[in-house]
Amino acid sequence: MFLEIKDLSVKIENKNILKSLNLNINKGEVHAIMGPNGSGKSTLANVLAGKEDYEILNGKINFKDNDLFDLNIEERAQEGMFLAFQYPVEIPGVNITPFLHSAINSKRKRMNEEEIDNLSFAKLLKSKASDLGINIDMLKRSVNTGFSGGEKKRYEILQMSILNPDLAILDETDSGLDIDALKIVTDGVNKLKTKDNSFLIITHYQKLLDYIKPDYVHVMVNGSIVKSGGSEIAAEIEKDGFQKFQ
Amino acid sequence: MNIQDNYLKNKKNIFFSDNKDIQTHRDKLINIFENDRFDKKNNESLKNINLKNFIDFKYKYLIPEETSVINNNQENSYSIVSVNGQCSSFKDDKIEITKILDEDYNDFSKNDTIENNDHFVNLNSLFLNSGFKIVIKKNNNIKIKISNIITDDNLTIFQKNNYICEEGSSLNLIEEYENKNNSTSNILNVIKLEKNSQLNHFLIQDNSPNHNLIITTHSSCKKDSTYTQKVYNFSEGYVRNFHYSELIEVNSEADLQGIFFLKDNNTSNNKTFVKHLAEDCKSNQVYKGILNDRSKATYFSNTHVDQVAQKTEGYQLSKGILLSENASYFSKPELKIYADDVKCSHGSTIGPIDENAIxxxxxxxxxxxxxxxxxxxxxxxxxxxxxxxxxxxxxxxxxxxxxxxxxx
Known part of the structure; x- marks a missing residue:
């Protein structure tokens, strides 16, 4: 199993958020998690990425034969996990290009691969940026600083395409995107999809799933997955909302 | 030993001790020390320090055996090594360097911008034992680098430097303080910018843990002149940076910036104060601090806008990162505005490093x-x-x- 979440319960500040959650993702699969506000979707994404604010009460997560809880935040990233943030953090003064260069090399180092040199990296970045319709001038700016909502999401996908993760978690990447930006971003995701990598897509709406076809759709309510199935569930939610699952 | 006895014992080594006017002023200062109750709560010069260590000190000064070196390596570029606060005289058609004179002392003692209750400035006036005066002549554009060397342990340097930028001149001044001995330097820089002159003043401070550095600057800017000061404090010993600026004629500017990097048990006290005394002047006061371990810092900033100083622009900003729960940074920005057509602001943000960004x-x-x-x-x-x-x-x-x- 590529990612196996078993009986996971998590709390933050005395509030139980995830309750005995189970989820399995195989290599090459695209899974979507849909759920109402406050159901714990982003908590799941943050726990997977290693955010330290949460208390793990119970459960186990295996990722690529590793006990995920044995890996710290950066080790998870270096092992091939990537979280596209719902609210990407602005970091003034940290330039995008050297930051991404350092990020890709930290992963290569862990994988015992040769580090990528400045020139090759610049070429790679330019070509990926061009695929996503990102202006080269934007690459001279600080991380997420002064970006519009759409630019921030596009930039998350650029990072994802550069780091080429084994498991990408997209936390409401569609929020704040107009239809054109949504198309560009989802095109970027689809280009990355191979039989060797997997996606976990968190969203409220079916719209995103019109562009990225999931193999499985899960409904998450009150910290647990209450229903799993195919794309038909997304259509069901679009029609009737989450009420019937609660 | 109390201040008076300390002064009388060392009087012969102290500048201008035979000048009656100066002696009268010094008697007043001694009186302040004898009678002050050292109210730490309301006196910014006393925060976070043990004043007793600075008042109850052993005076020691050595007249340097080697005279300082002044090199004019490149055109318009001078390199000066100041030894124990002294600098030999030099003159060419662009600059003139001399010892400070009685009149330079008086010039400062009449100044009311620096509060009378700044005990470190008072100590400097009382025990003055070194210093120099540099005049940048009219319409010249020059660079000066000053390395401040202290030759022995336990020296107490009380130094006063005067800089005068004549009309139309421009000075790029770099001052380096990198001392590894257990001494105390108490330095007062008095800077005068004449019409249409400019001074870019960089201070690099990187002393060892047992070296105390107290620097006070007073600058005054005439019409169309600009004073820019950038302080970089990497010292492992105590540093006090108190810098005052007066914008006395129209369209003049003062930009006082500083960054300090503290660790271990180190302390740094900082203050900037700009007085707007004429129309159409601009000022900027920005200090940033990074504090680790159990280090402590204070930063007081103040913009004073006189009622005649319409169209003033005055900005203040203080930012700090605390890398440890035991580090502390106290910042207090102030605005005193007596004119009605001004743009002024102040802000302060201090906290741990942003965990979300990490x-x-x-x-x-x-x-x-x-x-x-x-x-x-x-x-x-x-x-x-x-x-x-x-x-x-x-x-x-x-x-x-x-x-x-x-x-x-």
Whole structure:
């Protein structure tokens, strides 16, 4: 199993958020998690990425034969996990290009691969940026600083395409995107999809799933997955909302 | 030993002790020390320090055996090594360097911008034993680098320097303080900018843990002149940076900036104060601090706008990163505005490093320590990238790397 979440319960500040959650993702699969506000979707994404604010009460997560809880935040990233943030953090003064260069090399180092040199990296970045319709001038700016909502999401996908993760978690990447930006971003995701990598897509709406076809759709309510199935569930939610699952 | 006895015992080594007017002024200062109750709560010069160590001190001064060196290596560029606060005389058609004179002392003692209750400035006036005066002649554009060397342990340097930038002149001044001995330097810089002159003043402070450095600057700007000061404090010993600026004629500017990097048990006290006394003047006061371990800092900033100083623009900003729960930074910005057509602002933000930013960077594969370092560098990126002197920029970068190497 590529990612196996078993009986996971998590709390933050005395509030139980995830309750005995189970989820399995195989290599090459695209899974979507849909759920109402406050159901714990982003908590799941943050726990997977290693955010330290949460208390793990119970459960186990295996990722690529590793006990995920044995890996710290950066080790998870270096092992091939990537979280596209719902609210990407602005970091003034940290330039995008050297930051991404350092990020890709930290992963290569862990994988015992040769580090990528400045020139090759610049070429790679330019070509990926061009695929996503990102202006080269934007690459001279600080991380997420002064970006519009759409630019921030596009930039998350650029990072994802550069780091080429084994498991990408997209936390409401569609929020704040107009239809054109949504198309560009989802095109970027689809280009990355191979039989060797997997996606976990968190969203409220079916719209995103019109562009990225999931193999499985899960409904998450009150910290647990209450229903799993195919794309038909997304259509069901679009029609009737989450009420019937609660 | 009390101040009076200390002064009388060492009087013969102290500048201008035979001048009656100066002696009268010094008697007043002694009186202040004898009668002051050293109210730490309301006196900014007393925060976070043990004043007793500075008042109850053993006076020791050595007249340097080697005279200072002044090199005029490149055209319009001078390199000066000041030894125990002294500098030999020099003159050419662009600059003139002399010892300070009685009149320079008087000039300062009449100044009312620096409060009378600044005990360190009072100590400087009382025990004055060194200093020099540099005049940049009319319409010249020059660079000066001053390395301040102290020759022995336990010296008490009380130094007063006067800088005069004559009309239309421009001075790029770099002062380096890098002393490894257990001495105390109490330095007062008095700077006068005549019409249409400019001074870019860089101070690099990097002393060892047992060296105390107290620097006070008073600058005054006439019409169309600009004083810019940038302080980089990497010292492991106590540093006090108190800098005052007066904009006395129209269209003059003062820009007082500083960054301090503290660790261990070190303390730094900082203050900037700009008085707007004429129309159409601008000022900027920005201090940033990075504090690790159990270090402490204070920063007081003040913009005073006189009622005649219409169209003033005055900005203040203070920012601090606390890298440890035991570090502390107290910042107090103040505005006193007596004119009605002004643009002024002040702000202060101090806190630990942004955990969300750390998480974001780590989630891309960067280690926690690398993420912390990159965020510290980005915190001061604007100030570092604005240094247009390549040599300066390199020096600061090296010191920053050294500081960051100790951040765990």
């Amino acid at each position: 998480f974001y960077l780590r989630s891309r594969g960067m280690s926690k320590i690398a993420a912390t370092k990159i965020l510290i560098s980005s915190f001061i990126n604007e100030e570092l990238s604005s240094i247009d002197n390549e040599q300066m920029s390199e020096i600061i970068q090296k010191k920053l790397v050294r500081y960051l190497s100790k951040v765990k």
